[in-house]
Amino acid sequence: MTSPPRLSVLSTNRNMAHWLPETLDSIFRQSFDGFEAIMVDGASTDASVDVLAAYPRLRWISEPDANANEGFDKAIAMARGEYVTFCPVSDGYLSRNWFARAVAELDADPSLSLVWGADALMTEDGDLYGLVFPQFHRKPAPCGRDFLPYWLGTHLWFPEQNYVIRRSVLSRLWPSRRSPSYFDHWNPFLRIILGFHTGGYLSKFLPIIPNWRRLHVDSVTEATKEHGLRTLTQYVDEIDAYGRAVLNGSVRHLFRAGDGTKIGAVELHELPELTERIAHWRTSHPVHGPRNLG
Structure with a gap:
């Protein structure tokens, strides 16, 4: 009997056959x-279906959906x-070692629910031109319980392209x-991060660059920027309300x-220090919010 996989890598696609081989090859390498x-x-x-059919290890379906978020909903169920x-x-x-590193970290520490890195930005033509969160490669981001004041001070979110999360936790938060x-419909990934931190789950930053994030004119980010700005504003407002x-x-x-x-818990005597x-983090690190989107 075949053992279940340790890690599920979930993707969605619609009419992006020209990008599919590069994405899939990077997964299977x-x-x-x-x-x-x-x-x-x-x-x-x-030609997307023809490309997908050329990868025998890939589990895939092709059927109509409303948007990429609905596609990810199906992928999570699979x-x-x-x-x-x-x-x-x-x-x-x-x-090439990102999956191995992430799984090893989560296996080693049951208190952790998510590990993440800082991705690189890529142009449409394939040129790397910058890092997301470059400050963390000089000094790694706070981990575990120490991330709570950082998050309340900066509103940082984990880009969905570069974190690995326990499926049991994802199922509770998705x-x-x-x-x-409106928030849940248009930005479930940001809703996950909000629920992750208010729910008290712990994360760890790994100081490597696991992936690239390509910015291009037909990306979901560009197509839904108005919804992204609105949900990001709500995300920031809800963080501030929770912090208060x-x-x-x-x-x-x-x-x-x-x-x-x-x-554990944040006790009353710890509130002045918190x-x-x-x-400190609000004044010493960039605050992430609507003006930082895209």
């Missing part, structure tokens, strides 16, 4: 072998791995397609292990 790659194609009318990562078509992996929330509630003592922030078990650390 990984040194770690215990993964499955899943592609949900939104009934493409270009996933069998203990861990999950996302790889939008046109993006791909620079580090919003239902039936949700009436924690600091005034009306909400007790709990920390959770990867299995959801409570492993207030100082939030203020």
